[in-house]
Amino acid sequence: GDLADPEALAAALGSWCSSFSLTMAISGQDHTPWGWLAILGSSLLAGLTAWLILHHLLRRFLAPRGHAASGRQFSLAALCACLGLSVTFLAMQIGFILYSSLSSVAEAFFTAGLVFLSRALTLFASGPDSAPRTFTRWPLWFLFCLGLLLQVQEIPDVLATPVIALAQLGAAFLVRKRGRAAETRLDAALSLCCSLLLPVLAVLTLSGYGRAAILATSVLFYAVLSVRLSMAVVLIAGRLRKRHAESATPPLRLAILSVLGFPLIFLTILYLTLLLGSNQFEATDLFLDMLASEVRFEYFRVSAKRVLAVIFAFYLTKMAIAVSRSFLRIHGQALTGARGDGGGTIHSLSTIAGYFWWAVFVLCALFLVGFSPTGLAVVAGGLSVGIGFGLQNIVNNFISGLILLFGRAVERGDVIQLGGELAVVRRVNIRNTVVQTKDNVTIFVPNSELISGRLVNLSHKDRAVRREVAVGVAYGSHLDLVRRLLLRSASESARILETPPPSVVFTDFGPSALEYRLRVWITEPEDAVAILSGVRERIDALFREHGVEIAFPQTDMHLRSAPALKPLLDNAPAARPAGRNTPGDPD
Template sequence: MRFSAASAAALFLACLLCLAFPARSDEMEVPPESLAAEQPVQDQDIAVREALDSLLDAQRAQLTEIFSLSQKMGRDINAMTGAFRKNITLLQQEFQKVSALSQTAAGNPALLAFLTEQLQRILEKINTHLVPILSDMETLRQKKQALDILEKSLSSYADPEEHRRMETLLGNASRNISILLERMENAAAPAREIAEKAEQRVNALMLSMPSMWKDYYLESSGHFYDLAEWGQDIRAMSSFRETLSVHASTALPSSLRDWLNALARMASAFVLLLLAAWTLRGAARRSLPAGARPGVERVLRNSFLWIALGISLHFSAWADGRMFQMLASAGTMFLCWGELALAWDLYDMDRPERRLLTPLWPLFPPLIAGMLLLIFDPFPHFICVAWLVVQVIDLWRAHRRPLPPETPQRTALRLHHWQRWITLIISLAGFARLSILINMFLTACLSTSMLCLAIVRVNKLIESRMPQSGMTAVMAGLAAALILPLVFLAVVSATALWMLAYPGGGFVLQHVASLGFSVGGFSLNAMQVLSILIAFYLAKTLIAVGNTFMAGMTSQFSSLPPTLLLPFQTIYRYLLWAVFGLYALKAMGFNLSSLSMIAGGLSVGIGIGLQNVVQNFTSGLLVIFSRSIREGDVVETGGVLGVVKKINIRSTVLQTYDNATIFVPNSSFLGGTFTNWTHNNRRVRKDITVGVAYGSDVRECMEIMLGIAREHPKVLLRPEPSVLFTEFGASSLDLRLFFWVRDYDDSLTASSDIRLKINDAFAERGIEISFPQMDVHMRGDNRLLLEKAPDGAEG
C-alpha cells in the first residue's frame, strides 16, 4: 500500500485534532461537572491514535512488499538478463549480416526491398524482447518513488526500535532496486543501440528506394551481346544462392507457424467465397428466368473459382502489417487469369454452351514469364535474353495462331501483337525490365477494357429482359445507373493489384501518383487529377440518376404535377455541380475560407457588372417556383404568341406557330404583362362575328349558327355554344357566336370550319351576309337647274 496524498492528509488532520484538544495538567483540579464534558474529547483522541496506528501499519506492509519484490527480482535477474543477452546477440549477428548485404546490394532495389523487410522484422523482434525488461524497469522506478515517499514519513514512528527497523528495511529495498535498475539498463543498452541502428538503416533505405526503383526500370540493364558484361554477371552468380535464400526468407513465411497461419487465412477466405457463390447460385435459380441461369452457373464454376483463389492467396499474403511477396504474386497470377476468363464468361453470358477457354489466353504466358523474371532477378543479361526468347516465341505462335471470330477479342489480340513488337524493340535497346513493366501495364489495360465491354454487354442483356414501364422499370434503371459506375471503378482499380505484385510496384504507383506540375504556389499531381475525374464522373452519374428517378416518380404518381419536374431537376443539377466545384477546388489545394473572403469582396463588383444576369437568374427561379408559366403553355408577350418549350434560369424559350424560336428574358415575365392562354387548362373560348343584311330573319340565323357549332366534333357541349345579337350596325345586323374548344391548338381550325359551314348554310337559305355599302337615290322632282350666264355687255 503506497503512502499517498490521502494518507498524508489523514495524518495532518490527526495533528490538528491533537492541537485542538491539548492535555490538561494533573495538578489542575477539575470540577466534577467538567468530567462529563471531557468524555467526547477523550473519544476523539482514541480515534486519532487508531487512525495513526492503521496508517503506520499500511506503510509497514507496503515497505515489506517492496522489499520482498526486490529480493524476488534479484533472484531472477541473472536468468532473465542471460536469456535476453543471448537473444539480442543472435539478433545482432543477423542485423550485421543483413546490413552487410544491404551495403553490397546498393544497385539492386529488389534485394534491398527484401533486406529492408528483414531489417524491419529484426527491429520488431528486438522491440518484442525489450518490452518485458522495460516493463520491469518501469515497475522498479515506480517502487523507487514509493520508497522516497515512505522515507519522508519515517519521522512519524515514535518507537525508536521500530524506527530503526523500518529505516534499515527501506535502505535495503532502495539499494536492491538501484542495483536491479543498473543491471537491467546495462542489459538493455546493446539492444537499444541495435534497434536505433536498424531504424536508421531502414529509414535511409526507404528514403532512397523510390529513386532506386526508378533507375531499376528506366536505366539500361545491359546488352546481351556485350561479352565483358556477361563475364561480370557470371562471376556474380556465386552470390545468387544467398540472395535467393534472403529473398525467400522475406517473400515467403519463414516458420511452420507462419505457413500454418497463411494456409488458415487462405482456406477461410476461400471457403467464405465458395459459400457466397453457392448462395448466389441458389438465388439465381430462384429468381432468374430459365434462359439466364446457365450463364450465371458458367461464371460461378469457371472464372469465379480462379478469382476466389487469387483473392484467398492475397488475403493469406498479408500478416501483421507485412506482405509475403511471392504469395501476393501467386495471387495476382490467379487474379489475372480469372479476370481474363471473367471477361469471356460475361461476354458469352447468353451463349453458355460455348467453350470455356477465353480467346485472350495468349496474353497470359508472357505476363507470367515477365513476373517470374522480375521476382527472381538472377542478373540483368539473363533477364534480357530470357525475355527476348519469350517475346520471339510469342510472336511466332501469334503468327501461326488464327484470330477469333469475335470482333472485340480479335481487336484485342491485334493490339497485343503490335504491343509485342514495341516491347521487343525496347528489349533490344537494353531496357528489358522496362519492357516487362510496359507489357504488364498494357496487358492489364486490355484485360480491363474487355471486362468493361463485357459488363456493358451484360447490362444491355439485363435491360432487354426487364419491364419497360412501371415502377419496377424505374427502380431497375436507377439501380443499374448507381451500380454500373461503381463496378467500372472497381474493375479499373483492380489494375493496381497487378502493379503491387511486381517488384517495386508500390513505389512505381507512388511515383506515378506524385507526377504533376507546379505553377507558383499551385500544384497538381496525378492523384488529384484522378480524384477530380472520378468526382466529375460520379456527379454526372448522380445527376442522370436523379433526373431519371424524378421523371419516373412524376410519371408513376398522378398526384405529382409534371410541371414541378423541371424546377427540381434544375436545382438538383446546380447543387451537385456546386458541390463538385467546391471539391475540385479543395482537391487542387485552394483554401475555401480564403475563397469565401475573395468571393465576398468580388460579389459587389460582380453584382453591378452582371446586374441583368442576376436579375434574370432570380426571375427564372421565381418563374419556375411560382408556376405562372410551364412547359407547353401557350403564352403571348410583347406581341409574340408561342408555345413554351423550355424554362431556363436566364431565359424562356418560345416556339411560334411559324416555327421561330424566341428567347424571352425571364425578367420580362415579372416586370411586364403577358397572357397565358393555357395556364389553367388547354380549353379556350373562341368567338365568330357574322353580320347579316337588314330584313333577314335573325332568329333563324341564330339557330343555324348554334346548330353548326354543336355539330362540330372539336366544340365542347359543356359549356354550351351561344349566339348573341350584339348590335345594329351601319350596314348589318351583327350576330356573335361563342363556343369552347377542347385544345388551344384546335381553335384556329375549328373556327375556320365553322365559318365555312355558316357561309354555306346562309347561301342555301338565301340569307345575305352583309358587307359595308352605300346606296345613292336620285329623286325626279328635284332637277338641277342650270342657268346660263349672260353675255358680257358691249363696251
C-alpha cells in the same frame, strides 16, 4: 556482355539454383510431408468445393436464359478465383519464406479470372455471335505472369532479360497477326496499340531497363483489361437501361443506371486493378503516394487523387440530378395532377434541382482542388469585373431564368403570345427560353425580355381559354333559329368544352347584317385556328340546311339629279336589290 560470356551465365544460374534450394530446404523444416499434404489438400478441397457451388448456381441461372457460352466463361472465372483463394490460404499457412512466391501464383490466378470475367461479360452483353473477338488479353497476361515470376523468384537479369524481351516480341507478333481480324474499332485500336508498344518495351528491356519494362508491361495489361471490363459493363448497363425503359421499371433504378458511363466505370476498374497490381512489386504504399503527390499553384493544388475525386463527384452529381428528376416525376404527378399543370411544374422543379446540384458540384470541386479563401476572393473579384463589363447580359438572363422558374410565370408546355403569333414553350434554359411556333420554327427568347416586357400566357395555371366566332346574318332572319344553330354547331365539335357551355351574343345591328358572336371554350389554345375553322364549316352547313342567309356588304345608291339618265330610268322596270324577294314575288 554477360549474355556472351558462358562462364558468367553459368555462375549466375548456379547462384540462383543454390539460393532457390536453400529457400526450399528452410521452408520444408516447418512442416512434415504429411503436414504439407494436409495443408495442400485442405486448400484445394475448399477451393474446388466453392467452385462447384458457384458452377451449379451459374448453370441454373444462365443456361435457361440462353447464355451457355457466357456461363462457361463465368465458370472458368470462378474456378480461377477459387484457386487463387486456395493458394492464398496455402501461403498464409506455410509461412513467410514462400509467401511471396505463392502470393504471385495466387495473383496469376486472380488476373486469369479477370480475363475470363471480361470475356464472360462481353458474351453476356452482346451474345456469342456478335461478341468482339480479341487476342490482346491472354498474351499480355502471359507477359504479366512471366514478369511476376522473374521478379518474385529473383532470377538474375542475365537470364531474365533475353527471356522477357523474346516474350514481348512474340506477343507483339501474335497480337498484330490476330488483330487484323478485329471486329470492332476498339479491338483494332487495342491490337494496334499493343503491337506498337510491346516492341518498344522489348528494346527498353535489352537496353538494361528490364524491371521498368516489366512494370510497364504490367500496367499495359491492366489498362487493356480495364478497357475490356469497362466496355462489357457499359454494354450490360445499356441493355438494362433499354429493358427497363420498355418495362414498368421504377424510374429511380433507371436513373441510377443512366449515369453508368464508360469513363466512370473505366476509372473505377483501372484504379482497382492498379491497386491490385501494385502488390506485384510490393509497392502499394508507393502507388498510393503517387496518387496523393500534389502540384501546387498559387491558389489551388492538383493531384491524381484530387482529379479522380472531381471526376467521381461529377458522375455522382449527374446521378443525383437523374434521381431527383425521377423522384419529382414519380411523386410530383401525384401532388400536381389534380390541378392539371403538373407537367410544367415538374419540369421547373427539375431544372431548379439541376442548378442546385451543379452548384453543389462546383463548390465541392473547388474544395477538392484545395481552393483557398484568398483564391475564391480573387475569382469573385474577377467575376464582378467581368459581370460589370462583358457578362452583364448573361447574368441578367440567368437571374431572369431563375425568376421565371421560381415564379412559374412560364413553364414547359405553356402557350404564349410572341410577336403577334402563338408559340409553345419547350424549355426554360439557364440563358433563354425555347419556344416553337405553329410553323415548326424554334425561337430562342432571352429570359430578360420575358421578365421586362409584357408577357401574354394563354395557358398559365389553366389551359381553358375562350374564343369567338363572328357571323352576320341577313336582316329578317329568324333570331331564335340563328341562336339554336350556332349553339348546335359548337356542341357538335368534340374539341369544344361543355363546361363552361358555349354562348351566343347578339352584338349589333350592322350596316348589312345582324351581327352575332359565338363564344366557346377550348383547352388547346395553340390549335385554336383549326378548332374554330371546323366550327365555321359546321355553321355554314347548318345555315344552308335551314335557309339562313349569311349576309354580305350591300350599298344602296340614291340619285338625286341625273338629267341624262332620267329617260332611261323612266323606261326601266322597277329595280330591287339582288337576292331579296318581296312578298308575292315568284322564286
